[in-house]
Amino acid sequence: MNEYLEVPLIAGLPDQQMDITLDGKPFSLRVTWNERFSYWTLSIYHLTGESILSGIKMVKNFPLLQRYQTGLILGEFIFFDYKSGKPRPDFDSVGNDHTLIYIAKSEL
Numbered sequence: 001m002n003e004y005l006e007v008p009l010i011a012g013l014p015d016q017q018m019d020i021t022l023d024g025k026p027f028s029l030r031v032t033w034n035e036r037f038s039y040w041t042l043s044i045y046h047l048t049g050e051s052i053l054s055g056i057k058m059v060k061n062f063p064l065l066q067r068y069q070t071g072l073i074l075g076e077f078i079f080f081d082y083k084s085g086k087p088r089p090d091f092d093s094v095g096n097d098h099t100l101i102y103i104a105k106s107e108l
Contacts, residue, residue, distance in 0.1 A: 005101065007029065009099070010094075012092075023073075040079070040093070052072055065077055077101070080098060082098065
């Protein structure tokens with residue numbers, strides 16, 4: 001059985017924040033649209049607001065945390081493209097033809 005979590009993102013919202021449990025630990029995620037350079041970013045915080053990782057560019061179909069060693073987040077985030085045909089995600093991608101998925105480490 002694959003253990004993954006689809007992060008509930010809402011189409012049309014350029015700045016969204018939510019509390020989420022990853023591998024049994026609570027975190028806060030923030031997904032924002034960078035208007036100037038036209039890309040989405042992911043930031044991860046402790047529930048206290050202390051930053052863990054900030055401003056990670058959300059590249060489609062690529063492991064977003066691969067190059068970071070936090071010791072806190074065991075799995076991996078993928079900004080998955082449902083065959084949109086777009087060369088890169090745009091503002092309308094979130095909540096429509098792209099989704100943010102967390103895959104637990106035991107499944108990697």
